Amino acid sequence: MNLRAVLHRMWDSGPVTGSDLMASTGLTRATIHGVCEDLTQLGWIHEVENQREHGEYRMGRPARRYSFHPMAGVVVGVDCGQRKARTTVADLRGRTLARRDHAFSGLGHSAEERLEVLGRTVGEALEAASLDSAQVLTVTVGVPAPVDGTGRTVGTLNPFWERMNPDIVERLSELHGWTVLVDNDANLAALAEGWRGAGRGVRNYVTLLSDEAIGAGIVEEGHLLRGARGGAGEMRFLELVEGVGSASGITALCRDWAREAVGDRKAWPETRLRALAEEDLDAEAVLAAAADGDPLAVDVVERVGARLARIVSAVAGFLDTERFVLAGAVSGACARILEIVERDLPRYAHPPLPTVLASDLGDEVVLVGAIRRALDHVREHALEITLPAAAAAGAT
Template sequence: MSAPFLPAPPRPASHDALLAFAWSTQEFTASEAMDATGLTRSTTIDALDALTELGLLRELPNARLAGEYRKGRPARRFSLRDDAAVLVGVDAGHVHVTAVVADLRSRTLATRRATLEVDHDPPAARAALILAAIDDALRAAGRDRADVLAMCVGVPAPVNAAGRSPRHPTGFWERMNPDLVDALGWARNLRIDNDASLAAVAEGTLGAAVGCRDYVTLLAGTRLGAGVVVDGVLLRGRHGGVGEMVAFDHVEGVGSADGLGARVAAWAAAAATDTSRASTGGLAAIPADELDARKVLELAAAGDPGAREIAERVGVVLARIVSVLGSMFDPQRVVVSGGISAGVEDVVAAARRHLPTDLDLPAPELVVSALGADVVVTGAVAAASAAARDGALDVWSAVEGEGSVPA
């Protein structure tokens, strides 16, 4: 078991500068670190030695020992010690929980998944299952709670800056976020956030919104949810409610916060059982208990007329949703994200055709995410990585006689 992280004493700013450089670089020499940070040679060497002693950096064999002959004094080479601690990202969804343990380079070490009893799990049982998934993933990675440098958990509920969700008329939000900020209080650099917000983090970090400062990520499976980024800032609101879609209950042509996947499945089921129409196509051939959005969209992509009609109808709804989001937040781009994104191209193509042309503001660009069903947990790991970079030296301390990291 690893030695505990302890609050660190005040430190020179050079330590933060060198650690930030190391985190964004692979192997590097002291001279390269000095050039990148603008520090003097002596300050750079002192900081590198201090970070190596703490266990955050690893000194590598010099160029001559590594077989790269160079004249003169061999350069000292370093790299981030990516196994010094771990990051944990969790997608605690309505139906499924996914927990990922990653190293400090955000490379996955272990993943564990669990299924929840939909709408019948009391808050305490949900919290216990989430904790069990995290602990299982840590064990699978050969690590434990003491190794966690940062953790982020996404939930299908608004979350305020303190990690808590407001009361919901049916208790849904409280059940989705059963005071996880308390249940996970052992974790350092803990962040509880809305799942669509973390999808936006993922898209902005390595997805369809990289380099974009104004975008909306639309989670569009069973229920609609949006992560909103304006001027490069992820918006939250007082109660964490930015991006909640209940307002679409009152928007003509949308009518509810039901997601695109839910609409596809519901309209396909209705079409397959419509005795007033000759249902002889692919929809009629699929048993009712197997008819889901994925199968319908696969049929649409294959050219099935009934499925294409449903994709067109859902595209009209998506166009209305995008036009409202465009008017509210003025984004450059709207990214359709989540599990449904894998087969939603026909729906998005229809939405592009039906985007209004008479809006006061230009319509946003509409694109499909390539991150798939794990977009929320991907965003959670990315958020944990950002927290680790910012806070590593605030919680890291050398234990007398040895580093505060695994051997």
């Protein structure tokens, strides 16, 4: 308990003295110095030199000062979506050390390809940071599928979900010996918003991750809700909601509705979207055109906003949450969509109405959440972990 108390106190601070630790933990001086010696041997902290004050050392024996070692190991976060695997390597305070992305061959890529690209992306990110696999303490992978407490997607009878999470925990652990956590991508987005985004300081909020499909990460009284089999926040019930009809996300709706509409020259005789190649007619193009007043794009955005208002109302009706955070790759361009939600929400929901905000984390949101989940795991299990430096010292 003393080791844990001191380590957690130092994890988020700069260099501290024994007196600082005594004041913050209530432990005696002898206990503090014994604990600091133990944590130093374990590799979590190190003693730092005393700095001169105004060019001169203070009179008397200087106090010993200790600092947390953020490079005692590293954590890895992966956003393993439908189209690509994106990897971040971070130190133990969450500072990014390297990034690497790799696209899959297509939306229908195989489970084997998914595992191969995932492992390769992590390996290249570690190489870019001049690190080896032994320095990795935890890897967290976000996937667009429900995930149970063991990191697996089982019993869903959904081939897509099973392909998105083909026993990633077991395969990566076997290949590299890493501690691997797998979580739903919307859950990780919710963790990210609570750490560095629009959920900071809020006890009850829902993060709507809306790209190809829409999923919800639900935080209730400061705790992430997962459900009995990891299915809390799955949105297939939207197929039953009048005026919604599916769990398609903003990225998919903007793209698909615009591509369908550009062929109707009678309804839309003038639109700049018609000049784009089909592969360039994506959600970003539609939202940019709508911001400039393109009539077809404005109509698509109006439909998306009206649909999102119904979704927010439906979720708010049974969660009674105080805030919704719209997250995903295009969240930063959704100002008009949110205006429509604010306009329409009173038609469906009873006051007090939840606030609806756009995330500032953009397409990094799942990666940020994956790093947060990995850091939480390391902090919780720190005293059970043998750090690479300590293992090397023991071997010699």
